Amino acid sequence: MTIALRGVALLGGKPVDVLIEGGFIAEIGARLAGDTVIDAGGLVLLPGLVDLHTHLREPGREDTETIATGSAAAALGGFTAVHAMANTDPVADTAEIVEQVHRRGIEAGLVDVRPVGAVSKGLAGETLAEIGNMARSGAAVRVFSDDGRCVSDSRLMRRALEYVKPFDAVIAQHAQDPRLADSAACAHEGPLSGRLGLPGWPGVAEESIVARDVMLAEHTGSRLHICHVSTAGTVEVLRWARARGIPVTAEVTPHHLLLTCDLLEDYDPVYKVNPPLRPAEDVEALRAALADGIIDAVATDHAPHAAHDKDHAFGDAAFGMLGLQTALGVVAQAMVGTGLLDWAGVADRMSVRPAAIGRLGAHGRAIEVGAPANLTLVDPSAPWTVDPAALASKSRNTPFAGSVLPARVVATLLRGRLTVSDGAVAEPVPA
Incomplete structure (x- = not known):
């Protein structure tokens, strides 16, 4: 046809x-x-959108999302490929599990579902997962991440960067120092969190890990990708790394381009997200960095949750927001409507660059014959x-x-x- x-x-x-x-x-x-x-x-007409950061919850939490329903949401949002994060149950830390995710994506048939492999076994941050087996499997994994948890052990992070290099793969880091932002942290650390009585999450918890990891990337010569950048300080670290030629890329979520921590005033848990919403000055820095290319891509961090996981007191609610169907509209509002990007820029940040980072040769291509x-x-x-x-x-x-x-x-x-x-x-x- x-x-x-x-x-x-x-x-x-x-x-x-x-x-x-x-x-x-x-x-x-x-x-x-x-x-x-x-x-x-x-x-x-845009090249099909590519999401580097999607939580499809299958296997393990099919009550919140399945590969089929997540694929439908992605297609409706304009996506032709998504990267399914590894924090499933069981964790996608073996060739068998990533191949299962890949196969279920093929069966859904609405987008190309690319499994993300875990960096560490069980996301525990102690020993490396089966990176080589996942990279050589039928799923041909090229992105590895413990997203949801930071690879906080610097020795393990160095070994992971070294291990993925022969496969031309990338480590996607959830930058969050667990000693600076512990398990209770749930809101940007500042006057508002103090007034609301919410445990604070300082920007330096992200920035310090990014600074460490770009140095490790320079040392190993391996590709590093920073997930969901949320602070102006991280932008400056990335700018410094780019000036040195370090092979680092980064993403920002649509919600961090538009929403601020002021929305937490009413303790509505729908606004509880990891990393947290930040002040307006961070939002402006993120928009500027996406416009000038210091931040490479927009990634949704689509994180579906059942009502019984979200409908709690703010501190007890699950982290995360939906993002696949609203991503393009939010970017149009935050970036196109403000004159920071044109549609060619949207294509670059939501298709061309993410496809290149994920090594998806059939996606993010110029619209031309052939x-x-x-x-x-x-x-x-x-x-x-x-x-x-x-x-x-x-x-x-x-x-x-x-x-x-x-x-x-x-x-x-x-x-x-x-x-x-x-x-x-x-x-x-x-x-």
Whole structure:
């Protein structure tokens, strides 16, 4: 089946027709015909979005999310590939488990699900997991992370960086010194946390680990990726590392680009997230760093939770927020609406760079003849209201409930097949 996108706006160019055939872009021109014709006038065509940081909860917590429901949420959000984090039950620390996650993603057929392997066995931070076996497995893992926990032992972190280097893989670090931000910490440390009586989480808990790890990356010559950057201080460490040519990349979440710790005034646990929401000055620094490329990518940290895990006193509630279906709209508001990025910049930060970090050669490609047809069609002038009950996730813990976000995903294509059509899930795509 061929699909013709009529009058679509390419990045920085005039409206054209795009013909898709056999999983690839077959032609770009005018008055192109196809078996299916989509009127794309006024719409923007992006390379399919790639998420470096998704929690799909399977295996172990299928009551909160499954690979199938998370894949549906991802496709509706414009994603064609997601990286599924290792903090499942059992932990994805063996070849057998990452292959199971990979296989379930293929069965869901809506996005390419790339398993993330654990750095340490059981995420315990004591001994290395089966990194080599996972890298050589059918899942071909290229991102390793103990996300949810920091690899705080510097010796173990050094060994992990050394071990992944021959596989051209990357260690994605959850930067949080457990001695500076202990298990009780739940809010940005400052006057507000003191007044609210919430245990504080200082920015230096993140910054000190990032500083240590960029030095280890320089020493080993290995690739390092910093998850969910949240402070202006971390931005400065990254800027210093880039100036020295250290192979470090970084991501920021949509919620850290838009929300501030002032929202904690009412103790609403929907705003409890790891790392915590920070003050406005940190938000501004994160936006500027994403705009100038010091932060490479936007990653959702999609973290679904059941109501019985979130509906507690703030200090007892689970950390995390939904993010897959709202990510593009939040970035459009925080970055495009403010003039900090154009749509070409969004494509770079939400597709091109994350695909390169994750070593996904079929994703994040330029929109040109011969490229794989992993694509996202966006209406930049279609605001929509976030309704938690209408989201594809099994969970409802979105901080954007009732918010009106700009930019609606109209269609998503994976290998030339529509996974989302007119804002609704279409059919799974064969592997």
